Amino acid sequence: MNPTESQLCGADSVLFMLPGALMTPQHMVQAGLFAEVQQRGLALDLIAPDLHAGGADNQLALRSLEEDWLAPARARYQRVWLGGISRGGQLALSCLAGRTGEVHGLCLLAPYAGGRLTTNAINRAGGLDAWQASPDQQTDPDVRLWQWLKQPLPQVPVFMGYGAQDRFADGMRLLARHMPEATHITLPGEHDWAVWLPLWQRFLSLGHFPALP
Structure with a gap:
């Protein structure tokens, strides 16, 4: 099984789509994410890197994402987008949090917001503005x-x-309330591809990426 999947067309834009915790890049191919881009004829290079070598260590995954993928891509592409599913979405947000301004857009499908210990503490405090971490x-x-x-x-x-x-x-x-400028879509369904693929289709239909000439 290939640890990284990519679909390249020589575009000026690239999107790194990060798999979830129990997901491989091949799962994203099988679910149809790459096929949706190809069928639309979009000028978009799509890459799904596997960052799970460090297990649950977000810092190792973020270091690999920056050094092995994003830094080289900035020298090659005019626009570098970052996305992810579940834990992959959390990693994408964490990357933006640590390196503000170094990606041109985010696509978050069911982004994991962290453990309930933290989110419950935020809710008990009356919201994020009132919450203060020790x-x-x-x-x-x-x-x-x-x-x-x-x-x-x-x-x-x-x-x-x-x-x-x-x-x-x-x-x-809770995440959505603190990203008011984002495009938010909620569909009926659970934490699975029956929701994620339609969301991906909605994202691709927003016009962020032009058609191939």
Whole structure:
């Protein structure tokens, strides 16, 4: 099984789509993500890198994403987009939080918002504006992501969608409230491809990427 899947057409734009925790790039091919781009004839290079070598260590995954993928892509492409599904969506957001302004847009499909310990603490505090993490919590990547969301976000296009019955929907709704400029779509369904593929189709229909000449 190929650890990385790519579909290249020599476009000026690239989208790195990060798989979820129990997902491989090949699963994204099988689900039809690459076929949807090809069928639309979009001028978009699509790459699904496998960043799971570090297990659950977000810092290792983010370092690999930046050094092995994003940095070389910035020298090659005019526009570099970042996206992900579930934990892949969390990694995409965490990347933007750590390196503001270095991607040109985000596509988040059911982005994992972190553990309930953090999201429940935010809700108990009365919301993100009132919540304050303790110094010893700052090493937690979930906490750092929510701390970043307290600040004004970079002005890049953001698409975010998820299923209304998703088991992580509470955290996603909290995320959505703090990304008011994003395009938000909620579809009936759970945390699976029956929701993610239609969301992907909606994203591709927004006109961010032109058709091939």
